[in-house]
Amino acid sequence: VAELGREPVFITGVAETPLGEVHDHSELSMVAVAVREALAEGGLTPRDVDGLFVNYMGEEGSVQVGEYLGIRPRYADSSDLGGAAFPAFVHHAFVAIAAGRCDVAVIAFASRQRTRRQRRMIHPTDPSTPAAQFMNPYGLPTPIGHFALATARHMHEFGTTSEQLAEVAVAARRWAQLNPKAWVRDPLTVDDVLASRLVSDPLHRLDCCLVTDGGGAVVVTAAAASHNTTKPLVRVLGAGEGHTHWSITEMPSLTTWAGEISGREAFGMAGVGPGDVDIFQPYDAFTIVPVIALEDLGFCAKGEGGDFVSEGRLGPGGALPSMTSGGGLSYNHPGALGVLLLVEQVRQLRGEAGERQVEGARIGVVHGVGGLLSVGSTVVLAAT
Amino acid sequence: MSAHFEPDPLSIPFWEAASERRFVVQRCRECGSHQLYARPFCLRCYSDAVDWVEAAGTGTIHSVTTVRLEVLPELEPPYDVALVELDEGPRVLTNLPAGKGRIGDRVRLDWREREDAPPLPLFVVHSQ
Numbered sequence: 001v002a003e004l005g006r007e008p009v010f011i012t013g014v015a016e017t018p019l020g021e022v023h024d025h026s027e028l029s030m031v032a033v034a035v036r037e038a039l040a041e042g043g044l045t046p047r048d049v050d051g052l053f054v055n056y057m058g059e060e061g062s063v064q065v066g067e068y069l070g071i072r073p074r075y076a077d078s079s080d081l082g083g084a085a086f087p088a089f090v091h092h093a094f095v096a097i098a099a100g101r102c103d104v105a106v107i108a109f110a111s112r113q114r115t116r117r118q119r120r121m122i123h124p125t126d127p128s129t130p131a132a133q134f135m136n137p138y139g140l141p142t143p144i145g146h147f148a149l150a151t152a153r154h155m156h157e158f159g160t161t162s163e164q165l166a167e168v169a170v171a172a173r174r175w176a177q178l179n180p181k182a183w184v185r186d187p188l189t190v191d192d193v194l195a196s197r198l199v200s201d202p203l204h205r206l207d208c209c210l211v212t213d214g215g216g217a218v219v220v221t222a223a224a225a226s227h228n229t230t231k232p233l234v235r236v237l238g239a240g241e242g243h244t245h246w247s248i249t250e251m252p253s254l255t256t257w258a259g260e261i262s263g264r265e266a267f268g269m270a271g272v273g274p275g276d277v278d279i280f281q282p283y284d285a286f287t288i289v290p291v292i293a294l295e296d297l298g299f300c301a302k303g304e305g306g307d308f309v310s311e312g313r314l315g316p317g318g319a320l321p322s323m324t325s326g327g328g329l330s331y332n333h334p335g336a337l338g339v340l341l342l343v344e345q346v347r348q349l350r351g352e353a354g355e356r357q358v359e360g361a362r363i364g365v366v367h368g369v370g371g372l373l374s375v376g377s378t379v380v381l382a383a384t
Numbered sequence: 385m386s387a388h389f390e391p392d393p394l395s396i397p398f399w400e401a402a403s404e405r406r407f408v409v410q411r412c413r414e415c416g417s418h419q420l421y422a423r424p425f426c427l428r429c430y431s432d433a434v435d436w437v438e439a440a441g442t443g444t445i446h447s448v449t450t451v452r453l454e455v456l457p458e459l460e461p462p463y464d465v466a467l468v469e470l471d472e473g474p475r476v477l478t479n480l481p482a483g484k485g486r487i488g489d490r491v492r493l494d495w496r497e498r499e500d501a502p503p504l505p506l507f508v509v510h511s512q
Contacts, residue, residue: 121455127390130421133399137504138477139455140465148449149467156447156487201450247421248467249475254447 009094010226010233011381012042013219014343017110019332020183022213027057028068030110034217035069042219043228044104051075051102051220053089056109056336065108075102081243081377082370083283085109086218086338088377090366091239091266093220103222107342110215111334118335119211135247141200144208144286146248146372148200151288153254155202158303162202164310165287166193169206169329171315172284176326178316178356183212184330193287207287209327214334216343232350237272237363238380240265246374255303258376259296259367266365266378267298274299277380278361279348280320281341283369284327290314293367297378321358324348338368342379349383389501394422397436402502407493408436409472418472441493443470443507448485466491468507478507485509 015037017030025033031054039045052073054062061078065071075096081088086107093105113119121141125132140146154160170190176182188206196206226233242261245251267273274297282290291305299320300308314322325331325344332340345364347353361383368377391399398420401408410419412426413433425432448466455461462482468491469475478491485491491507498504 121453127388128392130392130395133391133395134421135477137456137498137501138465138479139451139459139463140449140477141451141453141455145449145451145455145465149447149465152449152487153447198450198452200452203449249420249477254467 013038017215038217051105084368084370084375087368160306164306168287172329176330182326209333238270262376262378263297270380
């Protein structure tokens, strides 16, 4: 295990799929064009791919995407970690590459959840599962009700306020105003968030992410497969993951999530800490999520996340630029956001983020959250 | 709630007791730990010696949200969903009338009759 990471592992390519409302593509064709584009950045083609990391693209994990692209991997992974799967796939790809089990790994996802109106409040579940017997009859909306319970508890324990949470949405929107691809770019104030209707108290509609079509592709390679790159390389310094529960009744703590595990693992592997991080891409499915992520990863102490996000710290010009694409709150949320967090982080570390570029960004962290507050996955990336 | 009720084999004793309006949890004879939902052994000490015992039926609201959109046809919004910590330790969900529970409130057991399934355990606030 000590050998892992001795040879550097790089992200050599990233791409977004078509975004927003997509009518002229299937999910498979969306992924296909993104994979080809991401590979081309590294001077590669689908023929070079020997590792495939995909989920939520039809039956059998990565298998249908492999067929569609003519990829026959020797290493494949479709771990079911919700929106956190894609940063976790960087972890898995890193380990597989370091162990010599593949050299060119593609991570990909696309969804047309908006156009196809696929959102559901209760997921269809095998009636014999604990969730179906002991959770579903109480009508806790999925996923927002789960996040609402965590938010209410965080407010109770630490005095976090709705105004502080609204600061997260405002920061994301200010970034979105600098991103031409963002789905919503209108000005947004704390008062606007507080005036939006309550959906599952204490979360308002504008505490919630978008529902859009979208996706992306990320290419992770061994050093030996990175030589034809057309872009600056981004090195994977560290990665980690963890999960804690599925039913909210089994969650060890509503206010400390699996990010405590994944952050410790990722920073430990990277040999850097939160104080070294220039730019942060948290999974902003709901405004509470970046607040708890900042605490779990050690950017601030437990309970201080509300204060930390105040006074524009996460927004343009702030001390910790975060959600710099506009995030799931204002740029795009295709149901599983993690792949787009990686795309944005890589573009920022290459210095190609245009008007929203964070000057001098050298070390960036992506933090995914998946399931019902269940999964955390953290990736530490560095410009080269 | 789906119309189709099909408990897993380990949970049958829970729902049989619920049919008699008794709320039971698993208790470990070795370490005294309580757990719900059912497992084949104690999750704390891994002993097989787990028994179903009747819970006190009292607990404390750990968190609560008011749901303002329709999730299930039989639950008209707004209504509350609360996470209750039983005095024995395990946590369970309950419904409350909207706005009728706050974190820290004490609750006691109640039941909701269902047509196609055993009664569903609920909790009501008895002191704030």
